[in-house]
Amino acid sequence: MTSVTAPSTSATVRVPAKVNLELLVGPVREDGYHALSTVYHAVSLFDEVTVSYADEWGLTVAGPRADGVPTDGSNLAARAAQELARAGGIDEPVHIRIRKDIPVSGGMAGGSADAAATLVACDHLWGLGLSREALEEIAADLGSDVPFLLAGGTAMGSGRGEVLAPVLARGTYHWVFALSDGGLSTPAVYAECDRLRSAFTVPEPKPSPEMMQALRSGNARLVAEALANDLQPAAISLMPELGDILDAGMEFGALGGIVSGSGPTVAFLVEGTEAALDLAVSLTASGTVRDVRRATGPAHGAHLVAGPRPD
Numbered sequence: 001m002t003s004v005t006a007p008s009t010s011a012t013v014r015v016p017a018k019v020n021l022e023l024l025v026g027p028v029r030e031d032g033y034h035a036l037s038t039v040y041h042a043v044s045l046f047d048e049v050t051v052s053y054a055d056e057w058g059l060t061v062a063g064p065r066a067d068g069v070p071t072d073g074s075n076l077a078a079r080a081a082q083e084l085a086r087a088g089g090i091d092e093p094v095h096i097r098i099r100k101d102i103p104v105s106g107g108m109a110g111g112s113a114d115a116a117a118t119l120v121a122c123d124h125l126w127g128l129g130l131s132r133e134a135l136e137e138i139a140a141d142l143g144s145d146v147p148f149l150l151a152g153g154t155a156m157g158s159g160r161g162e163v164l165a166p167v168l169a170r171g172t173y174h175w176v177f178a179l180s181d182g183g184l185s186t187p188a189v190y191a192e193c194d195r196l197r198s199a200f201t202v203p204e205p206k207p208s209p210e211m212m213q214a215l216r217s218g219n220a221r222l223v224a225e226a227l228a229n230d231l232q233p234a235a236i237s238l239m240p241e242l243g244d245i246l247d248a249g250m251e252f253g254a255l256g257g258i259v260s261g262s263g264p265t266v267a268f269l270v271e272g273t274e275a276a277l278d279l280a281v282s283l284t285a286s287g288t289v290r291d292v293r294r295a296t297g298p299a300h301g302a303h304l305v306a307g308p309r310p311d
Contacts, residue, residue, distance in 0.1 A: 010052035011125040012306070015117035015149055016042040016299040017108040019175065019260045019267045021215075021223065024205035025193060025230040033160040034190060036144075037205035039167060039215070042152040043175055043297040047102050047110060048305070049077060049117035051125050054095035057081070065100040065110070076142060080115040081122050083138055088128045103293070105183035107261030109145040113302070116149035120302045136164075152301025154215065156207055171218030172296055176254070176279045178245050178266040179291040184235060189262040192234035205230075224256025224269045235263035242266060245288050252282040 019041050026035030047063075059078050061069040073079070077096050085091070096118060102110035119135050122128075132150065139146035144161035154169040214222035236243045242259055245266045249257045253275065254268035266289075270276045280292045 008125065010050055011121040011304060012048055012050040013117040013121040013124075013302050014046050014048050014305045015113040015120075015302040016152055017045040017102040017110060017113060017295075018042050018145065018148060019108065019258075019297070020229060021154075021227060021258075022208060022211045023229045023231060023261065024208070025190075025202075026205040027202045028194070029160070033144075035205060036157060036159065036161045037207050038157040038161055039154065039207065039211055040145075040148040040157055040164075041154045041173070041297050042149070042299040042301060043295040044299045045102050045108070045177070045293060045295050046299075047113050047117065048099040049114055049121055050097045050099075051081065051094045051118060051121040052097070053125070054093050057093045057095075059096040059098070061098045061100055063099040063101055065102060065104050066098075068104050069098070069100055076111040076115040076146075077118040080118040080138075080142055080146075083142065084119055084122050084128070085126075087134075087138055088126060088130070090126050090128075092126065094122060094125065103177070103179055103265055106177075106179060106265035107184070107259065107263045108177070108265055109149060109261065112143045112145035113149045115139070115142050115146050116302045119146075120150065120304065124304060148301075150301050153298045167212070167215055169215040169218075169298065171220065173220055173223065173298075174270050174272050174276045175295045175297060176249070176268040176270060176276050176283070177260070177293045177295065178249060178268065178283055178289040179293070180239070180241060180245060180264050180266070181290050182239065182264065184239060184263045186262040188238065189231050189234050192237055193231055196233055196237065220269060220271060221255055224254075227256045227258040227269065229258050229261075231262050232259040235259045239264050241288070245283075248286050248288050249279065249283060252279050252286075254279055
């Protein structure tokens, strides 16, 4: 007897957030972007994206972090679906449903994560079977962080962040993310970075030996000592309370702290699960932060799951 499997009418993909362990910002390129050297690290804060066949294109957002996420064509996930459809010659509309758990406008690439998840989900639903390289090419056109969220793990990024290279990294790392009120505009942070550095020549960025050695060792203390973000002074200049949060986290026992990307989320690296819980409790009690999240890394990139979680 032959079993017949009905064609799938939806696909669900889980995708992580990211933190930049190292973000070195070089001069402005001819295309208007800054030259970057970064070390991406995926962490276990996840969004889920479900795409389903529909009569017309659409997008909805639900979940604990849904507020403030656009649901029109400006959403990067909607753009990802349309770009993949064009590339694959597809004329089958889908509805995109995002369950949002990654902080919004927090420097953790939540929008890029949703775009990466949408590429994987639509590729599966439409049966395109594109290679990872083909998906990464489309991802790079959508945004600098999108290719990394396809892969996850820990990786170096160059160019404007979209050119990836593997990193020899060992160990599991424990993080506490402190979320503050308000947001920061990424272009505004880069502009402030340029203003603060206008008096001297900015060199071309390259990975630091200290971070590469720390990741090879798998030693959280060494990684904490090597954390670096050239955008951090600019983020603190625009939002001084970020400096207070960094000071509080270090006072409460973090191994190291850094503004995540362009901010305003602050990422603290700690020794282990118990230390993460202690720091989360202390930061919450201090009243210096709006919310605190714990996570581990590295995490897998965008990947298919059996079905969406309930709201």
